[in-house]
Every structure is written in structure tokens, then in C-alpha cells.
Amino acid sequence: MKKLFAGVFVIAISVMLFQSCRQGPPIRQADQVNLDSFMGDWYVIANIPTFIEKGAHNAVESYAKSKKDVIDTTFSFNKNSFDGKKKVYNPTGFVGDDPSNAVWDMQFLWPFKSEYIIVYVDPEYQYTIIGRTKRDYLWIMAREPQISEAALENLIQIAVDEGYDREQIMQVPQKWDEAADP
Numbered sequence: 001m002k003k004l005f006a007g008v009f010v011i012a013i014s015v016m017l018f019q020s021c022r023q024g025p026p027i028r029q030a031d032q033v034n035l036d037s038f039m040g041d042w043y044v045i046a047n048i049p050t051f052i053e054k055g056a057h058n059a060v061e062s063y064a065k066s067k068k069d070v071i072d073t074t075f076s077f078n079k080n081s082f083d084g085k086k087k088v089y090n091p092t093g094f095v096g097d098d099p100s101n102a103v104w105d106m107q108f109l110w111p112f113k114s115e116y117i118i119v120y121v122d123p124e125y126q127y128t129i130i131g132r133t134k135r136d137y138l139w140i141m142a143r144e145p146q147i148s149e150a151a152l153e154n155l156i157q158i159a160v161d162e163g164y165d166r167e168q169i170m171q172v173p174q175k176w177d178e179a180a181d182p
Helices: 002-020 149-161
Strands: 040-048 056-067 070-079 086-089 092-095 103-109 112-121 127-131 138-142
Touching: 040 149, 112 149, 127 149, 138 149
Parallel strands: none
Antiparallel strands: 040 056, 040 138, 056 070, 070 086, 070 092, 092 103, 103 112, 112 127, 127 138
16 A cells, blocks of 8 residues: 555656646747647647657648547657658647647656647648747647748747747758658
8 A cells, every 4th residue: 555655646746846847937829729720730840859859850740639628649750861760659639728729738658748838820720839838849830841931930930039049949851752641
């Protein structure tokens, strides 16, 4: 019984510590996210990567609603080159109770959830920026694998205006042939 209590205690402390990592001034969030319009494939155009996605090529994040406020996610990329080993992760997104639908928790490993904020989405749902209060990770994504330099610069500037360091934002290589499917 003591081991069970100790295990529960360690998990509870870990969750509290993980949640306390949400430090920093508030970050902008999209006013209103239509979840149905947000679903589908998003190509990662630029990011401040997590450790698992360093060296990612052809990175794609795909969303599908599985039930109310639960988003099945598939994140895939080739490691270190276009021909590199294909990596696929399937975290679950949990849409928070904020009426904007812009605040999610992303769970890669139970019971831990990471803050995931839709900072920006354009009215046509062609571009989005995902960020975190800590400004440690960032994802600039688009519905197409290539976007104009002007569009990319505009999205990077939005991130910089929210406190992200421009020097840490890296472009993600994207190269798709016409027949390829993300």
C-alpha cells in the first residue's frame, strides 16, 4: 500500500511541476477557432523544434476530431533528410474550456499534457501559428508545403511580436512531388 501511495504521490508532484512550467506573460491566442475548419493536414513551415523533431524534413501535423473537444493528431516527418527514416507520433489534443477553442493540451504520454495555444489562424484557415506561454516551442504551419517569403515573414513577425526570438525560428525543409501524400 505504501508503494501505491508513493507512486501516486510522485505522479501528482510531477504533474504539478509540469503544469508550473507554464511561465511567462500571457501569449496572444486566436479570437475564435472553428474546429471543423482547423481539422486536416498542416505542413510545418518553420518552428522552434522540440527534441524529437530536430532535423525534421517534410513535417506534417494532421488533426481529426474523435469526439467533442478531443483531437486525434498525427505528426509525421522524415528524420534528418527527405529520404530519412519516417517518424510518426500520435498525441491527443484536448480542447480547453476557453470559448475561443484556441487553448489545447497536447498529450504525448499519459498522464502528462503540454500547453498548446493557437496563437493565430487566418480567416481562410490557410496559415496558423501554434505557441506556448514559455515561448520555448513554436510551429508555423500552412495548408500547402510552400508559402511565399512575404507570407512567411508576416507569420514570423507575428511570433516575434508575441515574444519569440527570431534567431531561434528555423525553416523546416519541405519537398513533395505531385503524387506524394502527406
